[in-house]
Amino acid sequence: MKIEPAIVSAFTGAGKLRASINLGNPILANKHADTGEPFGVSIDLARAFAKRLDVELELVVFDTAGQSVEAVSDERADIGFFAIDPKRGEKIEFTAPYVLIEGFYLVRDDSPIRTNAEVDRSHHRVAVGKGSAYDLFLTRELKSAQIVRAPSSPTVVQTFLDQNLEVAAGVKQQLEADAQRTPGLRLLDERFMVIRQAMGTPKSRGRQAAETLCAFVEEMKASGFVAQALSRHGIVGASVAPAQ
Template structure:
């Protein structure tokens, strides 16, 4: 145990040195602009993680919140942020270098009152209408995997859980497929609605640097991502929001 604690302390010490050396490259303006999506399960968790990273770099953090997944995706390559924290699938490999995963989010179905789906496989059938968030990772998965059901898309908004519940209540969708940060609140907001057992996919969330940053800068950010997971920063951020179906990444 003593050796383990010494190794962790040594890692933290070395990360401090590395961050001090790379801070001017990563945050040249003297503040760390962090791109993220304005939704609890993403930006809500990313903000405290960003503050931890900024503290390690010795700079103030300026959140750059995007109102939708598409707006976040379109920000890559435009010098609007210094690092981004969001779905790995929305970080183009030709425009960014991503770290290891920070946390993972279950994609779940919420069934409308009176609609019965014993498992996720039973959702994809003729006549079923699946609601989802336009441009979100959930839509990408559904557009790729769904063969028989109809997909009904709605925009992301600050009231997305209520919007999803209303879509189900109105009969415009039989189920709503989204990240668990939307799915569980939507189910809670609509009496009789329930989560279909299982997850139809997972969203992997990572930090990213703009393409072209040095190997030292990438290594420094990678070290802080690992430290944020190992020290409990990510878990505390998840717990503070009371999120279900969200877990610290193991790799």
Template sequence: MPERNELLIEIAPTGVIRAAVNMSNAALVQLDPVTGVLTGPSAQIAIALAAELGCDLSIIRYGSAADILAAANGNEWDVAFIASDPSRADSFSFSPPYTTVTASFLVSDSSPLCSVGHVDVEGVRIAAARTAAYTKQLERQVRNAVVLHTENPASALDMLASSQCDAAAGLTESLSRFCEENPGFRVVDGSFSQVPQAIAVHRRCVHASTFLSDFIKQHCSAGKPSN
């Protein structure tokens, strides 16, 4: 276990832990419209982390994981709650996963596509956010369908709504919420991806990386994180 002073230099250099969260991932963090309080696993663990270290906490909201990554070199955050993706390992160190979210496809009610297995056929166009971890997994799996890259998850949904594609890839919970608010769409059966979610720090933060690994293992063994 690193010395506390060494750890705080990396994890709270301003005296406050600045934790980046992805507000587009409803499975991980939500804003209570009445109280204005952030809830969900990411927010809960950020609060527990600050309590463990006896530090103040500032949860910084981003519109997407791509926005968090784009801000990585701007000294805006100290820890980030993002997907643990091997392609990001050259820039970040990841804790063990604190939860896993699934990804699936959204289609129109009139679509003949019923399950994940039906989507990967010739002629099917799948819209998916360019920088999403699930898109990278999707690209490794697809053999027949065509993946159309969009700037963010919302753009993928817009493409489906405007009939520019046959299916939109996204996190299952976010797709389900879209269906609740937009009649005429449904989520197909099954999932094509399971995306582990972790706490990331810059590769240079070796003390923070060691601490967060132990912290998440203890947190998860106590059964504290929940979906």
């Protein structure tokens, strides 16, 4: 996959490739406890793409999805790693997804809520991570329940507990980990959405740049790179998205 100089320039107006990284989704990005350095599937892909462009990589790290999306939308970063959503797509050109993640609901053991259909009631309050993919999705889908936005995805369950809310929504693996640390919580039996994690670049970078990024993601899936990254980082429950 040879990338022409004009396309390299489209991605590197600041002289290097700036990759927006969201630490709010621990399936794809984390921070080393000792060094503070970010690591994960997103970082591996960012490094591989910078190597493909033969340019320096700068990781622009954020704690929430909303901040990470804004950095690319405002062109303070050249690429990013997000869940595909129509609202985000107003300014960002997405690739096809490289990873699929499930969104689930969490409730207390003694909650009368047993199914997803029972969540959307006027007397229910649902905790979500502000600006996350499932915040955007549930804002559109829930007609009666009230949405309560936690500062970030990792703080959803704590917000749910602190405010004595009825439901918490989030990435399945994050909710499962929180439930293991806090007795008396359970996940509902079915997902409410599939979160399609993709790469993206500002639409202003042009069609050729977007097509190049799309081709890169397809190559990374087909070559086994994404699957190997998930395995290397010990990620369970996320799957490589099918080829497009």
